[in-house]
Amino acid sequence: MKPRRFNMRSLILNTGSSLLLPLLVLFSLFLLFRGHDEPGGGFIGGLVAAAAVALKLFAEDYKAARDMLRVHPLQLVGIGLVLAALAALPALFFGQSFFTAQWWSVDLPIFGHLKLSTPLLFDIGVFLGVIGAVLTVVFTLAEAEHS
Amino acid sequence: MLIAVLSCFILACFAPWVHRLGGRQSGWLLSLLPAALFVYFASLLPEVSQGGQLQFAYPWFPGLQIQLSFLIDGLSLLFALLITGIGFFILVYGGRYLEGHQSLGRFYIFLLGFMGSMLGLVLSDNLISLFVFWELTTITSFMLIGFNHEQEDARKKAHQGLMVTVLGGLALMTGLILLGLAAGSFELSTILASGTLTEHSLYLPMLLLILLGTFTKSAQTPFHFWLPNAMAAPTPVSAYLHSATMVKAGVYLMARLHPSLGGSEAWLLILTLFGAVTMVTGIFLASRATGIKRVLAYSTVMALGTLTMLLGLGTEKAALAAVTFLLAHALYKGALFMIAGILDHSAGVKDFRDVGGLRSSMPATTAVAILASLSLAGIIPLFGFVGKELLLEAVLSASIWQIGLTVATLVANIMVVLVAAIMALTPWFGKTVETPKKPHDPNVALLIGPALLAVLGLLFGLVPALAADGILTAAASAVYGQPVTLGLSLWHGINLPLMLTISSLILGLIMFRFWAGWRHMTRFMQTAEKFGPEVIYERLMLGMTSFASWQTKTLQNGYLRNYLITTLGTVIIIVGWALLRVQHLELHISFDDIKIHEFAIVALLILSAIIAVVVRSFLAAVAMLGALGFGVALLYVFFSAVDVGITQVLVETITVLLLVLVLYRLPEFRSLSSTANRIRDAIIAGATGLLMTVLVLAITGARQLEGISEYFLQNSGPLGHGRNVVNVILVDFRALDTLGELFVLALVAIGVYAMIHLRTGALPVTNSDRRAAFNFRRAQKEKSKAEQQTKETGESS
Numbered sequence: 001m002k003p004r005r006f007n008m009r010s011l012i013l014n015t016g017s018s019l020l021l022p023l024l025v026l027f028s029l030f031l032l033f034r035g036h037d038e039p040g041g042g043f044i045g046g047l048v049a050a051a052a053v054a055l056k057l058f059a060e061d062y063k064a065a066r067d068m069l070r071v072h073p074l075q076l077v078g079i080g081l082v083l084a085a086l087a088a089l090p091a092l093f094f095g096q097s098f099f100t101a102q103w104w105s106v107d108l109p110i111f112g113h114l115k116l117s118t119p120l121l122f123d124i125g126v127f128l129g130v131i132g133a134v135l136t137v138v139f140t141l142a143e144a145e146h147s
Numbered sequence: 148m149l150i151a152v153l154s155c156f157i158l159a160c161f162a163p164w165v166h167r168l169g170g171r172q173s174g175w176l177l178s179l180l181p182a183a184l185f186v187y188f189a190s191l192l193p194e195v196s197q198g199g200q201l202q203f204a205y206p207w208f209p210g211l212q213i214q215l216s217f218l219i220d221g222l223s224l225l226f227a228l229l230i231t232g233i234g235f236f237i238l239v240y241g242g243r244y245l246e247g248h249q250s251l252g253r254f255y256i257f258l259l260g261f262m263g264s265m266l267g268l269v270l271s272d273n274l275i276s277l278f279v280f281w282e283l284t285t286i287t288s289f290m291l292i293g294f295n296h297e298q299e300d301a302r303k304k305a306h307q308g309l310m311v312t313v314l315g316g317l318a319l320m321t322g323l324i325l326l327g328l329a330a331g332s333f334e335l336s337t338i339l340a341s342g343t344l345t346e347h348s349l350y351l352p353m354l355l356l357i358l359l360g361t362f363t364k365s366a367q368t369p370f371h372f373w374l375p376n377a378m379a380a381p382t383p384v385s386a387y388l389h390s391a392t393m394v395k396a397g398v399y400l401m402a403r404l405h406p407s408l409g410g411s412e413a414w415l416l417i418l419t420l421f422g423a424v425t426m427v428t429g430i431f432l433a434s435r436a437t438g439i440k441r442v443l444a445y446s447t448v449m450a451l452g453t454l455t456m457l458l459g460l461g462t463e464k465a466a467l468a469a470v471t472f473l474l475a476h477a478l479y480k481g482a483l484f485m486i487a488g489i490l491d492h493s494a495g496v497k498d499f500r501d502v503g504g505l506r507s508s509m510p511a512t513t514a515v516a517i518l519a520s521l522s523l524a525g526i527i528p529l530f531g532f533v534g535k536e537l538l539l540e541a542v543l544s545a546s547i548w549q550i551g552l553t554v555a556t557l558v559a560n561i562m563v564v565l566v567a568a569i570m571a572l573t574p575w576f577g578k579t580v581e582t583p584k585k586p587h588d589p590n591v592a593l594l595i596g597p598a599l600l601a602v603l604g605l606l607f608g609l610v611p612a613l614a615a616d617g618i619l620t621a622a623a624s625a626v627y628g629q630p631v632t633l634g635l636s637l638w639h640g641i642n643l644p645l646m647l648t649i650s651s652l653i654l655g656l657i658m659f660r661f662w663a664g665w666r667h668m669t670r671f672m673q674t675a676e677k678f679g680p681e682v683i684y685e686r687l688m689l690g691m692t693s694f695a696s697w698q699t700k701t702l703q704n705g706y707l708r709n710y711l712i713t714t715l716g717t718v719i720i721i722v723g724w725a726l727l728r729v730q731h732l733e734l735h736i737s738f739d740d741i742k743i744h745e746f747a748i749v750a751l752l753i754l755s756a757i758i759a760v761v762v763r764s765f766l767a768a769v770a771m772l773g774a775l776g777f778g779v780a781l782l783y784v785f786f787s788a789v790d791v792g793i794t795q796v797l798v799e800t801i802t803v804l805l806l807v808l809v810l811y812r813l814p815e816f817r818s819l820s821s822t823a824n825r826i827r828d829a830i831i832a833g834a835t836g837l838l839m840t841v842l843v844l845a846i847t848g849a850r851q852l853e854g855i856s857e858y859f860l861q862n863s864g865p866l867g868h869g870r871n872v873v874n875v876i877l878v879d880f881r882a883l884d885t886l887g888e889l890f891v892l893a894l895v896a897i898g899v900y901a902m903i904h905l906r907t908g909a910l911p912v913t914n915s916d917r918r919a920a921f922n923f924r925r926a927q928k929e930k931s932k933a934e935q936q937t938k939e940t941g942e943s944s
Contacts, residue, residue, distance in 0.1 A: 036869035039789040041877060047797035054804050067928075074900065077893045084886050101879045103868055115868065119878040122885070126878070129889045134801055136896035140903045141808040 017059035024052035032127050033120075042123035046130025053131075054138050062142045073135035080129030087122035148203040148217045151184055152270060155263025162259055163252035174242015174592060177255055178235045181262065185231040188224060195224050196621050198630060202272060202336060218272035218336050221621025225470065226269035226399055228618070233391045233481050234262045236596030240485055241383035243592035244492055254294060258387070261287035265392050269399055274323045274333045281319065281364075281396065285312045288393050292380040304379040307684070311363050311373045319360025319400075325353035330407070338407055339628070345411040354408055357400070358417060365397030365451045368425040369680040375432075375444040376681075382488030385440060389447055390480035395473065398454045402469065406628030409461045415547065418459025423548075423555045425452025430562040434658070435666055437499050439487045439574075443480065446523075446566050449559060450476045453538065456552070458626070460545050466627040468537035470619050471635065475522060475534040478604045482519040482597035483570060486512060489593055490574060495583030499569060504579030508586040511594060513575040518601040520571030522608070524564045524655070525648060528637055530607040530614070532648075535560065537635075539644035557647055564655020569662065611635035708828070715835050723838055726845070734841065735848035745785065752778045765816050769806050773799055790873040 028049035035041030057065035069076075091100035106114040158165075158180050169176040191201065204216035219227075241258065245251050264283035271277035286309075293305030327333040329347045344350055361367075366374035374394060378385055388394065401418070408414060429448030436442045450472070457469040489512055496502040506513040518529075525535035539560075542552045588594070607614040615635040623631040639645065658665060676682070702713065726732070752775055759771035776799035783792035820828075859872050859880060867875035877885050 035871060035874045036867075036878075037871055039793055039871060041790065041871070041874040043877070044790065044793050044797060047794070047801060051797065051800060051804070054801070058804075074896065077896055081889060081893055084889055087882070088886070099882050101867065101882075117868070119867070119869075119875075119882070122878045122882055123874075126885065126889060129892060133892040133896035137805065137899045138808065140900050141805065144812075144903050 013059045017055050021052055021056060024055070025049060028052065028127075032123060035123060036115075036119065042126030043130055046127040047134065049127070050131045050134035050138070053135055057138065057142055062139070065142075066139065069135065073132045073139055076128050076132030077136065078132075080125045080127070080132055082125070083128065084122050084125030087118040087125065090118055148219075148270070149205050149215060151187060152217070152263055152267045154180060154184070155259050155266060159256045159259035159263065162255035166252040166255055171246065172242075173251075173255070174239045177242070177259070178238035180259070181231040181234040181238060184266075185228060185235060188227045188231060191219060191224060192617060195219060195221055196617055198621060198624065200336070204272070207276065212333065213275045214273055215276050216272035216334060216336075217270045219270065220625045221618060221623070222399070222402055222470070222625035223269045225474065225618050225622040226395070227266060229391050229474070229477050230262060230265050230269065233387060233477065233596075233600070234258075236481070236485070236600065237383050237387040239592050240386070240488070240596045241381070243590055244383050244488055245381060250294075254291075254381070257287050257290040257294070258384070261291060261388070261393070265396070268396055272335050274327050274335065274338075277335070277400075278316075278320055278323055281360075281400075282313075282316055284393050284396060285309065285316055285364075288312075288377075288388050291384045291388060292377045294381055294384065295379070298379070301379040304373075304376040308373045308377045310688070311370055311684070315360040315363025315370070318356045318363075322353045322356030322358075322360060325349050325356065326404075326407075329353060335403065342407075343410060344407050345414075350408075350411070351413060354411075354413060354417075357404065357408070361397030361400050362421065362455075363397070364400075365394050365455065366425075366448050367397075367421050367452065367455060368428045369683075371425060371429060371432075371448045372679065372681040372684065374448055375436075375441050378438075378440040378444050382440065382484060382491060385444070386481055386484030386488065389444060390484050391477040394447065394451055395454075395477075398451060398458070398473070401455065401458050402626045405458055405461060405466075405626050409458070409628075415459055415461065419456050419545075419547065419552065420459075422452045422454070422456025422459055423552055425449070426456060426559045427555050428452070430559045430566070431669075432672075433566050434562045434662075435669055435672060437666070438497055439490060439499060440484070440497070442499070442566055442569065443483055443487060446563065447476075447480060449563065450480065453556075453559070457538065457541055460541055461627075462541060462544065462546075463623075463627055463629075463631055463633060464537065464544060465541040467619070467623040467631055467633050467635075468534065468541040469626060470622040471530075471537050471614075472534040474607070474614060474619065475530045475604065478600045478607075479519045479522040479531060482515065482600040482604075483523065485593070485597040485600075486516045486519065486570075489589050489597070492593065493584065493589045494586040496574070499573045502574045502580055502582065503577040504575070505582075505586050506575040507579075509575075509588050511588045511598075515594065515598045515601050516575065517571045518605060519597065520567040522601070522604040523570065524567035524652070525560070526652070528605070528608045530604045530611070533608060533611050533635055533637060535648060536639055536644050539647055540639075543643060553647075557651055560648070560651035561654045561658065564652055565658040565662065565665075568656060568659040572659070608637060611637055712828075712831060715831055719831070719834050719838055722842065723834075726838070726841065729845070732841075732845055733848045734844040736844065745782075748778055748781055748785075763816060765810055765813060769803065769810070773803055776802070788873070790871065 028045040030045075031040035031048060032042055032045035033040075035045065053065055053069060056068055088099045090102045091098065094100075094102070101117060101119050103115065103117045106116055108114055158177065162177060165176055166173040194201065198221075201219040202216065203219075204214050207213050207215045238255075238258065241254060242251070245254055248254070261284060264280050264287055267280035268277060268284055271280055289305050289309040292308050293301050295301045296305075326338065326344070329344055329349045330338040330341055332338055332341070338344075344353075347353075363370045374389060377389060380388070426449050429445050429450075429452055433442050433445030433449060436445055454469055454473060457465045457472065489509075490496050490502065490505075493509065493512075494502065494505060522529035522531035525531040539553075539556060542556045543549065545552050612635065619635065620631055623633075703710075755771045755774040755778065759768050759775065762768050762771060776795060780792045780795035780799070783789075783795060859876055863869055863872045863875040863880075867879045869875040869879075
């Protein structure tokens with residue numbers, strides 16, 4: 001049976017997505033950074049960001065979404081894994097056991113009080129890893145559709 | 148001490164850069180490390196030769212009582228000196244031997260890594276760290292044997308060595324754990340001090356398992372076949388691994404454990420029998436071979452058998468004979484292997500039949516080869532003679548099979564003389580044979596190792612007390628378990644062993660005269676080899692792969708429904724069986740504090756599940772599954788698990804997106820399964836649902852221990868610096884779990900990527916390919932953009 005081509009290109013979706021996209025990406029970052037205290041976190045943020053890129057894919061096409069990401073999503077997976085694994089190491093230098101969280105408080109003139117920590121680094125790793133993994137699957141399927 | 152062991156691994160990491168900086172002299176540069184280590188270990192000699200023991204301990208996994216502890220006594224120091232001393236020569240030699248080889252840097256990495264693992268193995272006091280180093284030697288030697296990995300043969304042989312030794316390694320691990328449990332300690336020093344274990348009820352299984360490990364590693368019959376095959380490695384590797392170090396690891400362990408495990412009937416019978424059989428098999432095969440390295444490899448098998456046999460006898464004399472023979476063998480076999488390499492490097496010959504009359508063109512090499520061969524043959528006044536006399540004396544005073552063992556040793560000795568004569572005479576004397584390369588004496592880097600080792604063999608032979616007082620008595624005491632009082636001497640007077648030596652010498656030389664005839668006479672072996680252990684090994688490997696492909700075809704048949712049936716069916720049977728065995732199953736069912744909106748959500752869930760099953764369109768089924776998911780998310784939110792709720796909503800969204808992408812690829816919605824299939828599926832689905840329901844009800848009713856959630860709730864603020872408990876658990880309390888899940892996610896992504904691209908045949912093969920493809924696409928894009936721009940500018944103008 002011949003596969004039916006799908007084409008969802010509509011003006012409304014197209015315009016809406018270009019307005020929504022920056023907001024969604026910002027929102028995903030917001031979710032990522034507030035995650036430690038309020039609902040959110042790397043996993044949720046990553047899913048939102050991945051959905052944002054997927055929206056671009058549906059509103060325009062595979063190429064546009066691919067160009068928007070610039071890097072191959074599998075590279076994001078790799079970077080995410082490395083960051084998450086790196087977060088395990090600093091504790092070893094302080095003689096603590098593997099993966100013990102380290103916290104550094106920084107006071108910056110504009111941003112105010114800033115809590116930097118290895119869990120944050122870890123969460124960023126999760127964030128990138130989730131984006132990468134979801135988009136790898138989405139892009140691979142879309143590419144198969146494309147060709 | 149820790150630094151001494153780890154320095155090899157650290158230098159291994161930097162070896163390629165040292166190689167790039169050092170160029171031609173990189174071998175000399177890197178060999179400074181084993182030289183320094185040798186000096187360090189030698190500085191411990193005075194204390195150890197007085198019978199002293201040194202112990203060093205560093206915590207490794209304190210929680211599991213595993214520590215990196217090192218024990219230095221005569222035996223381990225003897226091995227450490229051999230490893231670093233011969234290692235020094237091998238690095239110098241290897242640097243020149245493989246000069247210009249494109250992956251010389253890689254060679255240094257693995258050789259240094261191997262050296263470090265071997266040092267760790269012989270110095271370890273802890274059974275667990277000993278085993279870790281044991282397996283590290285297996286892995287690094289696999290890399291070294293398969294060094295020329297472009298050749299299929301080298302890969303195959305490396306694989307064979309790996310499989311055989313890893314099989315033994317598994318048995319060894321079990322055996323060592325049993326040993327640790329039986330002795331009540333995993334520290335060798337404690338185990339050895341606590342006396343013999345032969346009466347323990349676990350004695351026999353632990354002995355057999357440990358021996359399986361040591362026999363495979365030390366190439367005892369019937370596992371002897373991997374050692375000659377490992378000659379696929381470059382010659383420096385063969386000289387190092389297969390003469391002086393790795394294959395002796397098994398011998399080391401048997402010698403090390405002798406005070407605890409030795410002395411029993413089983414030990415005596417097994418070791419003596421296998422040792423004697425290996426000794427005769429090895430030297431018989433050596434006398435038939437013609438490849439230079441092959442002859443040497445088989446004669447190494449013979450030496451390993453001899454050592455095992457001596458350890459099996461376990462008398463004071465045998466212990467001393469074992470360490471003496473071991474040192475003598477390491478000296479002359481290391482030298483002879485390096486000479487085999489020189490023959491290949493300088494003259495291009497690999498086989499004794501293609502060589503002759505080289506003495507005039509390679510005089511220095513000839514002299515060294517003769518000196519080392521004399522020690523191999525056991526001719527006075529070389530160190531090999533001392534070893535051989537002791538061996539004969541030990542065998543003559545054996546407690547069992549005295550005559551049989553003596554005859555076996557005599558036969559082996561005759562053929563050893565034959566092998567020594569082949570090595571000492573064939574390449575150098577007789578008619579000059581045209582060789583592929585113009586023969587010449589090699590560079591000093593190649594010759595210094597064999598020359599010094601051979602000279603040491605002469606020196607220790609002339610002054611045996613030097614070796615005995617230095618290390619051998621202390622080593623023999625460590626093997627024997629009590630101080631050894633016997634000394635070494637060159638001349639034992641005219642006695643039976645001397646007579647046997649002289650007769651074996653004469654018979655060996657006669658055999659050498661008729662070597663070609665001997666090979667012709669024993670050609671039946673070619674048929675016999677078709678039923679040998681190597682063929683059995685290959686059959687087993689083939690059987691394993693065909694079993695694997697059969698079970699893959701059966702279990703992984705590509706039908707999702709079959710996977711589900713297998714998985715769910717297993718769960719139902721195992722968990723259901725466990726549930727049925729529970730005596731007082733209490734199910735807490737109460738509808739009291741359920742609110743009305745919760746009822747509504749549950750009704751919605753049930754309804755959407757039913758519709759999803761009966762509906763006759765893909766899109767509707769997907770939508771219903773989505774509704775189910777959102778309903779569950781709603782439940783999460785009501786029970787104040789906001790994060791989980793959000794995640795569920797997002798996952799549902801992404802799932803729908805993915806399904807849309809896939810949906811258009813699916814065939815039309817049709818019903819293909821028969822009624823019987825449907826009934827079967829319904830039963831499995833129903834049983835799974837029922838089981839989970841009962842399980843959840845039973846578990847919530849039967850909670851006995853305090854839940855862990857209270858701890859998380861209280862500590863997420865003070866310890867985790869966060870108010871969102873779910874997130875604190877994910878990224879802090881249980882970060883390792885999350886990391887594992889992240890890896891799973893990455894694997895899934897790679898799996899999907901690989902599956903789809905393999906199917907369309909567009910999978911970029913390597914990373915660089917992918918980068919090239921990416922760059923190519925980008926270049927094309929930029930080109931088309933540029934074209935468009937020129938077109939636009941052209942139109943506008």
